[in-house]
Amino acid sequence: MFSIDSHHITASSTAEAAEQLKSQLVSNDCQFVIGFCEAALLKALPGELNLTSPCLFTSSCLGSSNEQQLSLQQHSISMLQFKDKAGFYGVASSQASTDVRSAAAQTLLNAMEKSGRGHLSPQLIWCFQTPGQEEQVLLGIQDIVGTKVPVFGGSSADNTIEGQWGLHDGSKRLSHGFIIAVLYPSVPVLGYFGSGYELTGRSGTVTKVSGRKLQEIDGQPAVDVINTWRTQLGHPMLEDGNVLAASTMTPIARLKSSSDIPLLLLSHPAMASNGCLDLFSEVHPGETLHLASGSTRQLLERGPQVIRTARDIAKLRGMLSLEGAIIIFCGGCMLAIQNAMAEVQAAMAAELPDLPFIMGFTFGEQGTFSDGESRHGNLMISCTLFGGDRET
Known part of the structure; x- marks a missing residue:
């Protein structure tokens, strides 16, 4: 049985939020964890989260959201926990490297090996990285699996564009580098990548x-x-x-x-x-x-529009039910309409009724266009949908 749970944590201090996160992660049996943390909070997370399941977190500009709550300018975490005993997941990371492309290729192989599926191409590859190396990470991934495996993800962000971003792979924090996750879920998955300009x-x-x-x-x-x-x-x-x-x-x-x-x-x-x-x-x-x-109106409307398009594609591909979603929303676009983001989040939740999702605000976006090739861009948005194993 496949299911996804979302969690949103807010606290008055980074220490309190970190403790809540540890408690939530330890108390739940799951096969994969992915999340977004406000930048200062990510830096306060312990180096070792003591997890048995593959995990990746990235810092997100000002905060993050799930289907129930948006937190900006607060110490917050939004995460999804995947319960999928019939699926396979693997995560590997790399710190600073002079040859990012080769390091990304090896990191992908490491993640595939950790998944238990050997060198079988995954259904989806997810990557988080600090800004500046995105194209080389993508090239390294494509050196191993070619250009037809969808790659989605986002670039780490901070609150003031001062390089105070970071990553966490469950066992260590990274101030520079990247994390690659390979997903072989027991249900269908698809993603949509767009701009709205x-x-x-x-x-x-x-x-x-x-x-x-x-x-x-x-x-x-x-x-x-x-x-x-x-x-x-x-x-x-x-x-x-x-x-x-x-x-x-x-x-x-x-x-x-x-x-x-x-x-x-x-x-x-x-x-x-x-x-x-x-x-x-x-x-x-x-x-x-x-x-x-672009315009303010377009930025307000594009989140729900991307979700509607992703859902339409899901129906065409025979995904009879949905279990959850990961949404990447450019941090620069979020800052441009910050005062209206609660309205945007509510509209997106209405497009995914009763479905868990998380949304992060990144300084670079990776996704796969309808031509099948994955790319890195800016001011973009993506929605990745996970199907269910039952009909709605």
């Missing part, structure tokens, strides 16, 4: 880039080109310095489908300096970049 009709080609520093578009300084597009659409120009807030509604996008419904993979500009833009994800020479546009 639109194209503006402004685009150009990457002509110079170094890592995540976008230097030129169409042979011109990247900031100059972006500012030309912005002013044409009535937006103020980006000034040198932190541009995260200023660019949340007008990120850069790459078009990943030429169908009637475009699949937009977003990149969030972080800093502008000397004509260059530092991004939270990689772009490459020769790629076409678009200026995308």
Whole structure:
């Protein structure tokens, strides 16, 4: 019998919350645990949680949510506990490495070995990582299982974008690195990955880039080109310095489908300096970049819309019942509509009636588009649904 339980913990101190978490984890027999912690609380968790089941936690911007409660600017934890004695789960982690891709490949193999399924490809791979290495982690995973195994996850976040994020694999905390989980549940699972933004009709080609520093578009300084597009659409120009807030509604996008419904993979500009833009994800020479546009209304509506789409796909695939969900919601988008997040959480809960779920607010999102390939982006949202073994 497959089931999922969600738990949401809030406390007045990190020590109290950590004690509640330990008590909850020890008192429940389960096969897999996944959760989101407010950043300061994750740092306060004991190094060893004394668990017998595979476990992974990441820090989440300001807080987290389950189906019953949203906590922001509080010491909080949201987690799912999977009871699935017919399923198989494995978790492995890696700390700082000079060769992230190779380390990710080996970490995935370690997780697969720990699952008890050997080198059989999992139904789903989940990854949490600290920001800056997401593309290399994905490449390492795909070196082992190819590009058709869905990979979902999120990048660790903190409350002030100062690098105070972290991870926990049940036996140790990591301030830098990644955790990979392999899931072979006894029930169907699917995920949906989307943006909720639109194209503006402004685009150009990457002509110079170094890592995540976008230097030129169409042979011109990247900031100059972006500012030309912005002013044409009535937006103020980006000034040198932190541009995260200023660019949340007008990120850069790459078009990943030429169908009637475009699949937009977003990149969030972080800093502008000397004509260059530092991004939270990689772009490459020769790629076409678009200026995308969002609105407060779109950010308010996209969570429920993503869940509805995921549920529609589940029905088409014959998932007769649902048992729970994991939702990744970009931390930058959450900050842009922070005062309305209680309304958003309630609308999402209404789309998943009586179903347990958790939602975290990340500084990077990983997921699989409808073309079957998994990617890393920014300002994205995902919903991963777990089916049931009974008909509703």
